[in-house]
Amino acid sequence: MRRRLILVFVAVSTLVATAFIVPLGFLVRRTAEDRAIDTARSEAAAVVPALAAGGDRDQIVSAMAVTSAGQEGRLTVITTVGLVVGPEIEHSEAVTAALEAGASSIDDVPDGKELVSAVAFGPGDRAAVRVYVPTSTLRRGQWRAWSTLAGVGVLLVLLSVVVADRLARTVVRPTQHLVSAARRLGEGDLEASVDPEGPEELVELAGTFNQLGSRIASMLDHEREMVAELSHRLRTPLTKLRMRVEQMGDAEEADAFRADVADLTSVVDGVIQEARGNIGADAVCDVGEVVLGRAEFWEVLADDQGRPWSFEQSGPPAVARVRRADLSAAVDVLFENIFTHTPDGIPVAIGVTNAEGWIAVRVEDGGPGIPMGVERRGESEGGSTGLGLDIARRFAETADGELVVQSGALGGAEVILRLPSAGSTG
Amino acid sequence: MFVVEDDQHIREMAMRALADAGHTVRAEPSAMAALQGIVDHRPDIVILDLGLPDLDGGDLLRMIRAVSNVPVMIATARDDDSEIVRLLDAGADEYVVKPFSGAELGARVRALLRRAEASTDDGSIVVGGITIDLRARTVELDGETVVCNRKEFDLLACLATHAGEVVSRETIYAEVWREPYNGADKTIDVHLSWLRRKLGETAAEPHYLHTVRGVGVKLVEPT
Numbered sequence: 001m002r003r004r005l006i007l008v009f010v011a012v013s014t015l016v017a018t019a020f021i022v023p024l025g026f027l028v029r030r031t032a033e034d035r036a037i038d039t040a041r042s043e044a045a046a047v048v049p050a051l052a053a054g055g056d057r058d059q060i061v062s063a064m065a066v067t068s069a070g071q072e073g074r075l076t077v078i079t080t081v082g083l084v085v086g087p088e089i090e091h092s093e094a095v096t097a098a099l100e101a102g103a104s105s106i107d108d109v110p111d112g113k114e115l116v117s118a119v120a121f122g123p124g125d126r127a128a129v130r131v132y133v134p135t136s137t138l139r140r141g142q143w144r145a146w147s148t149l150a151g152v153g154v155l156l157v158l159l160s161v162v163v164a165d166r167l168a169r170t171v172v173r174p175t176q177h178l179v180s181a182a183r184r185l186g187e188g189d190l191e192a193s194v195d196p197e198g199p200e201e202l203v204e205l206a207g208t209f210n211q212l213g214s215r216i217a218s219m220l221d222h223e224r225e226m227v228a229e230l231s232h233r234l235r236t237p238l239t240k241l242r243m244r245v246e247q248m249g250d251a252e253e254a255d256a257f258r259a260d261v262a263d264l265t266s267v268v269d270g271v272i273q274e275a276r277g278n279i280g281a282d283a284v285c286d287v288g289e290v291v292l293g294r295a296e297f298w299e300v301l302a303d304d305q306g307r308p309w310s311f312e313q314s315g316p317p318a319v320a321r322v323r324r325a326d327l328s329a330a331v332d333v334l335f336e337n338i339f340t341h342t343p344d345g346i347p348v349a350i351g352v353t354n355a356e357g358w359i360a361v362r363v364e365d366g367g368p369g370i371p372m373g374v375e376r377r378g379e380s381e382g383g384s385t386g387l388g389l390d391i392a393r394r395f396a397e398t399a400d401g402e403l404v405v406q407s408g409a410l411g412g413a414e415v416i417l418r419l420p421s422a423g424s425t426g
Numbered sequence: 427m428f429v430v431e432d433d434q435h436i437r438e439m440a441m442r443a444l445a446d447a448g449h450t451v452r453a454e455p456s457a458m459a460a461l462q463g464i465v466d467h468r469p470d471i472v473i474l475d476l477g478l479p480d481l482d483g484g485d486l487l488r489m490i491r492a493v494s495n496v497p498v499m500i501a502t503a504r505d506d507d508s509e510i511v512r513l514l515d516a517g518a519d520e521y522v523v524k525p526f527s528g529a530e531l532g533a534r535v536r537a538l539l540r541r542a543e544a545s546t547d548d549g550s551i552v553v554g555g556i557t558i559d560l561r562a563r564t565v566e567l568d569g570e571t572v573v574c575n576r577k578e579f580d581l582l583a584c585l586a587t588h589a590g591e592v593v594s595r596e597t598i599y600a601e602v603w604r605e606p607y608n609g610a611d612k613t614i615d616v617h618l619s620w621l622r623r624k625l626g627e628t629a630a631e632p633h634y635l636h637t638v639r640g641v642g643v644k645l646v647e648p649t
Contacts, residue, residue: 239501240433240439242526242528247439
């Protein structure tokens, strides 16, 4: 857009410059010619007194000698009495007309112009004073004037580029912000908004865009609340079903019915949980703050069990696009895993780092370690289900992150929950 | 027992389940009739559904609290924390989340009755220097207020109801967390640690809270 605006400005300024400079160029050329002809005319006039004084050759030669045309051999005086002073020339039509009819004229000749002035002297005698003006004299000063005009034209165009760039920036920058915010909205970030700036129309567009984002978010939340509310209402008929089952006489049929009701209940619970989980799902939270809060919560148990418990955070504030409750649940799983699978007294180190667009929550213990892949297998060798780590992994993947299990510096397992930093997505 | 439930089928089945368990049961489908019935018959427990035709169940709860200290169990379709905290703060003693069975309703009623029996006339349970006000949901240790969150309070109340007895983790999980115990959950341990800290003791030197390894936890008066 910026380039297009600059091109438009260049085109317009070039047209304007051409419209002024071309006629001006012709005018300059004409003025230079007129000036040369005027000079030739005054040089021809310088000979007239000598002719009027009698047409003496010496006087004419003297008069010619003070003119530059005379000095340069461009001035010739021809009289009807046969006197020719200056370089010999062929009698052109203009010279003949001046001698015979007393007509002065200016005519084009090869490589220049000739000025022929008819002068009457003595009784019935005439003279033709001919000044040859070469093209170089006619064009004198013209090229410099044309260069100046061309320079002014180029300067005008360059100036228009600078002005266009300045103007384009005031339009392009807000437009780019709008494009970036629209892209984020398209990618599902309903909190994407833009500062209204730039021309009036863009300010209005930005305001409308911001309203659009919050309206979509509120409509989605409303829809999710409606789903949750409807699902809640289903719990009353489900209660009736469960109580009816208890009154059924046939035990086998009652069991089958009970299983069906349990399935239905689980579906309704799932819908409610999904709908509730998605309300305000576009929130962001400070990962460091949440992990610190959970670490402090579990620290008392660590204290009771004689486990050295440490927390440290490095890098800028670690803000991720995840829900606080989901992150808390995932972090709780990581801590609970340590208490379940390692003996009392084992040290635990917790760290949160934020670098290169990624936030890493590191939970490390000095226990016996976790077999590789356990977070995917669904069970561990520690006597309990490994579903906890699976929950944490699913949370990480839902947030476009990952869960890594490896051996840590304390000798036990190191579980790293990696989440994209909210700052890295713009 | 007094059941306040607008759905005729649930009301009748709840009455039957509770009657089968040996309770005398009355029921009303609307709030105003229920309030009158509660004042007239002074039941031991009120089971209150929130979706009533003439008044919101929460409002009826406040009206009941204005005239009676009867233990109230809320039957609610909502199981989110904020809703439950709101109801407990409004004066409810217990809640049961729909869909519930007659057996679950009976078990919750028994637990509520146990707590009512364990508490004094003003709704408090006293174990040594600990005073647990079930109605106001406050805890005092030697006269000083102990600030507990919802789960810590429920855990302490559960243990205090069975003061002197070892309460199994299964029971704690069912009564406080209302979920089946999976055998590895450390949630109870961390809440116990917090309670110990707030009661000024440690796992190594317990005064009130004693863990019986492999069996459960008990709250006892320090000797």
